[in-house]
Amino acid sequence: MNAxxxxxxxxxxxxxxxxxxxxxxxxxxxxxxxxxxxxxxxxPGAWNQITNSGAVWSVAAFAAGxxxxxxxxxxxxxxxxxxxxxxxVVGYYGYAEVARDGMGSLLAPLVWxxxxxxxxxxFAVAGSWWRGIRPRRRVVGLAALAGVxxxxxxxxxxxxxxxxxxxxxLAVLVLVALLMGRTLRERVLTLLTALPLSVLAYLTFYxxxxxxxxx
Numbered sequence: 005m006n007a008x009x010x011x012x013x014x015x016x017x018x019x020x021x022x023x024x025x026x027x028x029x030x031x032x033x034x035x036x037x038x039x040x041x042x043x044x045x046x047x048p049g050a051w052n053q054i055t056n057s058g059a060v061w062s063v064a065a066f067a068a069g070x071x072x073x074x075x076x077x078x079x080x081x082x083x084x085x086x087x088x089x090x091x092x093v094v095g096y097y098g099y100a101e102v103a104r105d106g107m108g109s110l111l112a113p114l115v116w117x118x119x120x121x122x123x124x125x126x127f128a129v130a131g132s133w134w135r136g137i138r139p140r141r142r143v144v145g146l147a148a149l150a151g152v153x154x155x156x157x158x159x160x161x162x163x164x165x166x167x168x169x170x171x172x173x174l175a176v177l178v179l180v181a182l183l184m185g186r187t188l189r190e191r192v193l194t195l196l197t198a199l200p201l202s203v204l205a206y207l208t209f210y211x212x213x214x215x216x217x218x219x
Contacts, residue, residue, distance in 0.1 A: 037099065041095075054156070065127035089123055147197035151202045152202075155202050155206045156169075181194040
């Protein structure tokens with residue numbers, strides 16, 4: 005008889021935690037969207053352009069996944085990442101529409117919102133894996149975050165010819181692996197995994213998806 009209240013309380017507690025994680029992710033995404041818009045006028049040199057990159061936007065979903073790790077299910081983590089990434093797009097373009105000269109064509113926000121439905125769950129799971137206990141998953145999760153900055157570095161160097169921005173993104177890739185890895189082995193494996201992931205992400209996102217959507 006005493007087991008019933010305990011068994012019944014677990015789903016309610018888990019449900020409340022999932023709702024809290026989702027709401028927090030939405031709010032955090034909206035705030036980060038506004039901040040990335042504002043930061044374009046704050047940061048110096050090459051770092052100014054990076055705030056407008058998809059790599060920085062992926063950090064929102066990664067953080068949502070890392071913060072909700074071991075507190076909610078992986079499915080709920082993916083939803084939190086989706087909300088964080090979608091909220092970021094809405095916050096960025098909403099601020100541009102209200103406080104700046106307008107967002108312009110709806111194509112760009114719709115494209116990025118569509119990408120949020122892919123990148124949000126993906127990077128949220130990566131963040132959750134990074135906070136986990138399995139060494140391989142920790143490496144893959146962290147390499148995914150580092151690799152997206154490598155993807156931006158390739159794009160800046162190969163397409164836009166923004167050499168300082170490319171070096172800045174490459175520096176972030178290295179710093180992510182060195183500062184967020186737990187052991188020397190994990191840091192080295194993260195770097196070695198992030199490099200091919202950078203190329204794969206570039207070929208998938210910029211050379212395939214955006215090239216198809218934007219023509």
